[in-house]
Amino acid sequence: MTITYTSDHFKEQAHQALGEPNLQRALDRTTTLLQARRARAYAEFEEFESTRDAASRIKDHVLRHLDHYLERFETAATAAGCKVHWARTADEACAIVVDLCKAARAQTVTRVKSMLGEEIGLPEALDGAGLERVETDLAEHINQLAGDRPSHIVIPALHKTREEVSELFREAHGHGRRIEEVAELVQSARLALREKYFKADVGISGANFLIADTGSVCTVTNEGNAELTMELPRVHIVTAGIEKLVPSMDHAAVLLRVLARSALGMEITQYTTFLTGPRRPGDRDGPEEMHIVLVDAGRTELLADELAPILKCIRCAACINHCPVYGQIGGHAYGGIYQGPMGSVLTPMAASLAKAKDLPHACTLNGRCVDVCPVKIPLTDLIRTLRERIWQQQLTDRPTRWGLGLWGQVVRRPALYRLASRISARALRVWARGKPMIKRLPLDGAWTKSRDFPTPEPGGTFMERYRRGER
């Protein structure tokens, strides 16, 4: 089911986010913590750079031979007793899942958080088919109660403070109490969800990795909700993007070592599970049927494109956690499913470049995302490529095009450029009236609407001071 993107309202949404004290508090509490944890994990892992190299090369290799690995995986998974389905589009993937639920005569469906599921609009499709959908990931449970979308790919309810969660649980869990401690909130959710695991007819999960040579599906969680969702219902359905393949378990081991460290600063998540087929003779648990839906939904288009490196992404969110823009505006401002640097590249794929044209521009090109990416995706290069396309496709608004055109004429003439910089640096100092930051730029009020401009330093432009030997 096609989901509604509001990425075309990025500017208003970002502006609104900056003025929400609860969101600012939640962002501040969490991103600082995640950055510190990641730094600690890598300080203790001397082999980080070589592991990151290997992780990056493994992903490159798989993309280069994606057809081989898809067929290999299909053969192995089928041999293990799974049924493999293919979906060209998001809608086709949702239709396959809904049909499988109907065939199972399902009433209740439990779900493990999967960003692909969110991307293809699976929650909406399940709701639309009249199924009782139960999100089992704690954060997704919170989002489901609040009617919110994920604001972060690893911690989807990052935008919520404990006070807000307490308010949601008070009613939904039927105890009417105002809980203050986070531990007690978690216990409240545990009790509410336990019954649902046993009630569900179908469990739906995603995949962190698909192991080509064994046909296994690998998931990682800390909560253990994935296993309860995948083991208890009679039917288990996996939806996974076609880029999730790895050659073998040993290759997965390399990627697993960087995934948990990059995401949460952990050496390994609490649970790492490899599922290979449905229940076997003699087994006392496990689903009777296991289905795997391999989803394209724009990925093959990216594969043919210079943006292909984004398909290496393992959804660790390190780029998001270290993005100064995300740290200020949070996830919902991006108006899609993916946020921050990786989201600015993926949302144009999932929605359209026209609809997402503000996202690649909401980037300072500081490159922290590139430094922390565990599979070495050149995010800032990809964002620059998208900016070029936005320009070429004339998606930029007219005043900006006109302004940039003029700027282009000036910078190509060094003497003129120096003269213009000299005049504007002096004019801006007068305009600033001695303040260190300019709140509103003359002639460019739109630019300073959501940011401040530093007042030029005294002593003239950089080039003037350089000539005088001051720089």
Next chain:
Amino acid sequence: MSARDTVLARVRRALGEPPSDAKTIEAEAAALVPHLNEVRPRLDDSDAVERFIEKATSDRVTATVERLPSPDALPTAVHQYLDRGDLGPRVAAALPPILRDLHWDALELKDEIDRNEAVALSYAEAAIAETGTLVFPSSPTVPTLFSFLALHHLAVVRADDILPHKEDAYQRFVGRALPRSLVLVTGTSGTADIEGQNIRGAHGPRYLHILILDAS
């Protein structure tokens, strides 16, 4: 054209070049993890069991560990754990016959696990020193749910089965079919979903107590 053929055709068109043969691709894949010590933490010469205990009891993994001189000491150790927590005599147990047949008379061992079971005892076929991880392959003897439903998870592992790295544990399955589910358990069910605070006992166990059996 079927969805399958369409997706594969799109992939091939995107890649442009004619596909390499499977042998070449496999050789390339094998060369990607040639020197395992460059892509995993080097463990110093300390004993794997010592390292496992250090990791499993760290503040990130939060398990408790007890080392038993022989399998015969297992029932008493379990009994004492239950007494310490005032948990009653009932334990849902998933053990291989040789451990199931020990003298459990003082306890009420059951082979099924209830949805709100308090204590589960299960057997890990291997453990990983690198991260303090237990390895549970599913089988009729040890179903997966024994690691997930109870609030207290007691896990038994033999000292000889504690291996240095993940890859060593995977190696045990080379040449035979993978179990239906292979679960690596590192600590207890936890969440950091509310304000990044680590809380234990999210959906599954809040306590993990590991009993290491030395050979006898």
